Amino acid sequence: MKMLLTVEFPHEPFNTLVKSGKCGEVIGRILDTIKPEAAYFTEQDGTRAGLFVIDVKAPSDVPAFAEPFFLTFQANCKFRILMSPEDLRNAGLEELGKKWRD
Template identity: 60%
Template sequence: MRMLLNIRIPHEPFNTMVREGTVGPVIGKILEEIKPEAVYFTEQDGARGAVLVVDIDNASSIPALAEPWFLKFNADCEIRIAMLPQDLKEAGLENLGSKWK
């Protein structure tokens, strides 16, 4: 199941890790472990952030995605299901529409 992992990273401890030169290896290790399909680093609400596209087999994989960000950066994580156009096409919207008139 494809998911979007939205991460908001507070200034600390990230700033300290940047000053110490340790942030790159930490992020690298997390990404190596998670193996996202795509990673986008961005600003979120005036702070650092990232959006990762990940594919998981079941919900029990979710803690392994979020915990590194919680533990290393005190980050906030939101996880959302993401559908491709084909997924939406196969959802049966036309049947749902008639069912819920």
């Protein structure tokens, strides 16, 4: 299942890793491990953030995606299910609309 993994990096230890020149290497190692379909970096709520499209095959895979960020950066991780247009077409919205209309 495709999911959006949002990672919020606290200023520390991120700042220390940037100053030591190790941040790029650490992030590269994590990305090589989790193999996201897409990866973007941005600001979110005043802190550094990463957005990663990942393929989660089973709920038990979630720690393998989150722990590298938890353990290395003390980061917050949020997982959201993603739907393609085809997924949305297959969701049965018409039937749900009929079932739940006023």
